[in-house]
Amino acid sequence: MTPTTHVKMSGISKSFGGVEALSDVDFEVEAGEIVGLLGDNGAGKTTLIKILSGALRPDAGEITVRDKPVHFRGTRDAIAAGIETIHQGATLVDQLTVSRNLFLGREPTRRILGFLPRLDWPTMREESRTLLSQMGLHRTVDPDGVIASLSGGERQSVAISRAMYFESDLIILDEPTNNLGLDETRRVLSFIREAKAAGRSIVFITHNVFHVFQVVDRIVVLRHGRNVGNVPAAETSVEEVERMITGVEAVAQR
Amino acid sequence: MDTPALTDTDTDSHAGASDHPVHNSPAPGRSRSPVLNRLFARREALPFALLVAAILWFWSDNHTFLSLLNISGMLAYAPELGIMALGMTLLLTAGQFDLSVGSVFSFIPILVFIIANNLHVALTVAVLVGLAAAAVIGLINGILVTKFGITSFLVTLATQLILAGAAVYVTAGFPEATLAATHSAIEPLLVGTVNIGRLELYAGLFWFIGLALILDYVLRQTSFGNWILATGGNREAARSRGIRVDRVTIGLFILTAVLGGLAGTISDIRVGSAYPTAGQGYELQVIAMAVIGGTSLFGGSGTIVGTLIGVILLQAISNGVVLVGFPGLAYPMFVGAIILVAMLLQSGLRQINIGLERRRR
Numbered sequence: 301m302t303p304t305t306h307v308k309m310s311g312i313s314k315s316f317g318g319v320e321a322l323s324d325v326d327f328e329v330e331a332g333e334i335v336g337l338l339g340d341n342g343a344g345k346t347t348l349i350k351i352l353s354g355a356l357r358p359d360a361g362e363i364t365v366r367d368k369p370v371h372f373r374g375t376r377d378a379i380a381a382g383i384e385t386i387h388q389g390a391t392l393v394d395q396l397t398v399s400r401n402l403f404l405g406r407e408p409t410r411r412i413l414g415f416l417p418r419l420d421w422p423t424m425r426e427e428s429r430t431l432l433s434q435m436g437l438h439r440t441v442d443p444d445g446v447i448a449s450l451s452g453g454e455r456q457s458v459a460i461s462r463a464m465y466f467e468s469d470l471i472i473l474d475e476p477t478n479n480l481g482l483d484e485t486r487r488v489l490s491f492i493r494e495a496k497a498a499g500r501s502i503v504f505i506t507h508n509v510f511h512v513f514q515v516v517d518r519i520v521v522l523r524h525g526r527n528v529g530n531v532p533a534a535e536t537s538v539e540e541v542e543r544m545i546t547g548v549e550a551v552a553q554r
Numbered sequence: 555m556d557t558p559a560l561t562d563t564d565t566d567s568h569a570g571a572s573d574h575p576v577h578n579s580p581a582p583g584r585s586r587s588p589v590l591n592r593l594f595a596r597r598e599a600l601p602f603a604l605l606v607a608a609i610l611w612f613w614s615d616n617h618t619f620l621s622l623l624n625i626s627g628m629l630a631y632a633p634e635l636g637i638m639a640l641g642m643t644l645l646l647t648a649g650q651f652d653l654s655v656g657s658v659f660s661f662i663p664i665l666v667f668i669i670a671n672n673l674h675v676a677l678t679v680a681v682l683v684g685l686a687a688a689a690v691i692g693l694i695n696g697i698l699v700t701k702f703g704i705t706s707f708l709v710t711l712a713t714q715l716i717l718a719g720a721a722v723y724v725t726a727g728f729p730e731a732t733l734a735a736t737h738s739a740i741e742p743l744l745v746g747t748v749n750i751g752r753l754e755l756y757a758g759l760f761w762f763i764g765l766a767l768i769l770d771y772v773l774r775q776t777s778f779g780n781w782i783l784a785t786g787g788n789r790e791a792a793r794s795r796g797i798r799v800d801r802v803t804i805g806l807f808i809l810t811a812v813l814g815g816l817a818g819t820i821s822d823i824r825v826g827s828a829y830p831t832a833g834q835g836y837e838l839q840v841i842a843m844a845v846i847g848g849t850s851l852f853g854g855s856g857t858i859v860g861t862l863i864g865v866i867l868l869q870a871i872s873n874g875v876v877l878v879g880f881p882g883l884a885y886p887m888f889v890g891a892i893i894l895v896a897m898l899l900q901s902g903l904r905q906i907n908i909g910l911e912r913r914r915r
């Protein structure tokens with residue numbers, strides 16, 4: 301496999317007021333790679349990801365997507381560049397039905413009477429049903445049921461499959477296994493593997509080191525807004541990564 | 555008008571089903587009692603039941619309640635508040651509300667007739683200027699809420715006071731004559747009447763029905779409707795999907811204000827003068843209409859059909875309590891009571907629904 305760089309962020313800095321959230325951070329994702337982004341609360345993971353997903357603009361630094369420099373002015377730009385972010389608990393609208401959520405922002409429409417735009421319900425239902433059946437959920441989920449009636453794992457599955465359906469080639473998962481049961485976690489992790497098998501690059505943000513080791517290719521660790529580790533998962537251990545996160549011992553220089 | 559599903563942010567199962575009958579069959583694994591559940595689940599069912607009860611009560615006490623004359627009277631007045639309630643419904647669905655509509659209702663027709671009376675321009679032009687001014691008011695409300703992050707309660711409370719004060723200030727408290735409307739090209743469009751037998755219907759009613767049909771369609775059947783629901787349901791989620799939530803919000807503030815200006819103009823021409831305090835207190839009545847109809851005060855769920863019922867219900871009450879012998883000024887007492895009853899029943903039904911849902915799992 302010849303690794304090509306999918307996304308490259310270099311020298312990223314960002315301050316809020318006088319507080320430096322990120323300072324000169326580098327972050328890279330190869331095409332088809334699953335990268336675990338780890339760090340304690342306040343380490344700068346979320347800020348870095350918000351910059352990558354267009355929600356924040358960096359004070360300094362460059363971002364390239366497939367070697368082309370990009371300047372995201374908002375989430376729309378990032379989505380257009382194929383970058384989809386799934387925030388914990390914040391990507392689905394509870395009150396809306398599954399199919400309305402799946403197609404939110406990219407609703408298929410039809411013109412009735414030749415001019416009147418209208419949601420294309422048959423397509424939305426059919427595609428939703430196909431997607432839901434591919435998720436390998438335990439029960440049949442009704443595309444017309446509201447998100448509020450789904451379990452946490454089902455919601456994550458809906459969010460991830462939405463990202464895959466719309467051919468985002470980089471999927472950012474922000475704490476996807478938080479508050480999930482054992483079984484649901486397993487399903488989400490297997491879903492991540494499937495997404496990789498389908499050729500997607502994935503950034504998996506978490507502070508659960510054990511979940512990371514089950515799926516990722518490479519681990520990047522931030523502490524106090526700086527890079528403190530960047531290692532292939534196969535060449536490190538849970539203990540070492542935990543030390544990088546907490547910084548209890550001097551970090552091994554690589 | 556068909557709203558399936560539990561909390562039912564609705565999809566149109568009629569249309570969907572008729573296009574592709576295969577989708578009509580309930581998904582396997584769905585094992586609740588459909589009839590009971592759908593009845594309880596439909597937000598509009600409750601306000602509709604209250605409406606029927608109110609009508610029966612007033613009618614049994616005083617048969618003139620359903621006389622054509624009385625119905626004509628109700629249908630002249632109700633749409634004017636109703637037009638505002640439609641805009642408010644969409645705004646509430648998007649998670650905001652607008653306390654300034656009552657003042658817009660007062661202020662815009664005053665502006666229209668000051669222009670028409672003093673500058674001697676055609677009323678049509680004056681009305682268009684007035685509606686444009688309303689749009690600017692909505693735009694300002696929307697920008698202050700979205701770009702400056704001030705809550706809509708405070709923003710629209712401020713604009714409400716500013717406009718209410720301005721209306722009194724520019725008129726020195728005296729009503730502005732609306733005589734200019736007579737024989738103007740736009741008059742029949744705004745206050746024309748159609749007689750069906752002894753039933754006299756004002757143009758306002760047709761505006762109301764037409765706007766209700768359009769906005770119901772927009773909310774339930776279009777992408778924009780989906781964005782409105784998502785913006786009110788989970789603003790961050792909607793934003794992360796690339797929906798321009800600020801634009802959606804600002805657009806709905808503009809819509810609400812323009813409809814407030816239109817309603818005020820229609821009302822004042824029909825009544826014959828533009829009072830600076832004409833719309834005082836209307837904002838809360840309009841919000842009450844939407845909420846009684848089943849629209850959430852917290853966004854993410856709204857129903858134009860429910861608002862339609864809410865409008866008729868409050869109008870029936872304001873008219874009916876007088877006919878059954880209460881002093882007309884006691885009307886707010888009943889509005890308050892009906893809001894409480896509706897909300898109590900709604901939360902009761904929600905408990906039942908949650909119970910059903912648990913049993914289903």
